[in-house]
Amino acid sequence: MELQQLRYVVAVAETNSFTRAAERCLVVQSALSHQIARLERELGARLFERTSRRVRLTPAGAAFLPAARQCLDAAERAAAEVAAAVGEVRGRLALGTIPTVTAVDLPRALREFRGRYPHVRISLRVGGSDDLVAQVKEGTLDVAFLGLPTTARLDGVASCELLRDRLLAVVAPDHPLAGEPSVTLRRLAGEVFVDLPAGTAGRAQSDLAFAAAGLVRDVAFEVTTADFIGRLVEQGLGVAMLPAAYAPQLTGVVTVEVADAAARVEHVTWSASGPTPAATAFLDVLGITR
Structure with a gap:
């Protein structure tokens, strides 16, 4: 099992198309299809149902997908940790925020962060606090900004009141x-x-x-x-x-x-296991101590 095969599986699952997945991965469709078929033989199960009209995950594929994403995230974090060890911050920074966040000027903070760390890929999602916390717990988001009642408790994540x-x-x-x-x-x-x-x-x-x-x-x-x-x-x-x-x-x-x-x-929250190098750098830009 190779990381590239996992990337292909995730791309097909997210696009519901071998053609669009190949375009996203910058590879010819035949090569992508071959690698997924090779992985299916190794696993002993089909990951996708293919028809002339659509592609969708099989039950085995739906079970495989979360683990595939976790493996890719772990590999990316390992590379980011090595880069950080030699003084370079790279990798990804996945942020989440409620629409009404006011404790932080997020666009300005992102501008400063981008100026310092141009090799970090940044994504930003806007949503409700409950969904954002869940995504931090599962590792989909690195940092999230929340607005909660004063009686709310944040369990399973690290956080700082803003x-x-x-x-x-x-x-x-x-x-x-x-x-x-x-x-x-x-x-x-x-x-x-x-x-x-x-x-x-x-x-x-x-x-x-x-x-x-x-x-x-x-x-x-x-x-x-x-x-x-x-x-x-x-x-x-x-x-x-x-x-x-x-x-x-x-x-x-x-x-x-x-x-x-x-x-x-308003809170800022990150993984209970510790922030990624990019998340650590972003929290430092905000002046948030951990």
Whole structure:
């Protein structure tokens, strides 16, 4: 079994095509097909079902794929560790972030990092805190920026608290609350809400606050991004609660202080087994000690 064979398997699985996989791997399709067939003979099982219309993983292939990715990641990290030992940072840096991160100016940090370490390949994913933590645990992400309720616990990863913030009410300019200096959760409970999907860490920050106050609210619109929440609020479809530090990025809406506001904490997290050389260098750029 060779690393190149594993790369071919992952490429076919991700593209669902031998042709596109060969293009990605910069190899002729016949060579790629030959190497996968050779690997299948060695394993004694077919990894892909091939028809004239599609390619898909067999049950054996689905079982093999995660281990193949882990082997490739381990090989890449081994090469990066050797490079770091002789004073060079290279390899990959896979970052994840929530849309509302404010504790770090991520574009500026990436610019500085790229200037120092031009040989590192960087990817950035935006998502919810729960998904990002899971990806750090499985090694898909090297570093992730999260926003969580103050009661949340981070298990199975290393982390550092970056910022404590509070939630503000966000309303349309012509909303009756727009001219108020502050509002309470009880007053807000009578409004229709726009919020993140139920079960997400961002949604939990508001849900826990209302539940602790013994209040029930109506969330009529669930969307996955904070900027789209603001756009729906601007149209008068509901009110929302968003982080105070994120509020200056909103346009077309009015923010109102919440006297008994929910709190949130922004964290940066990385693998419990220790950051990769590239992740270590990126955390150093941010001034984060481990």
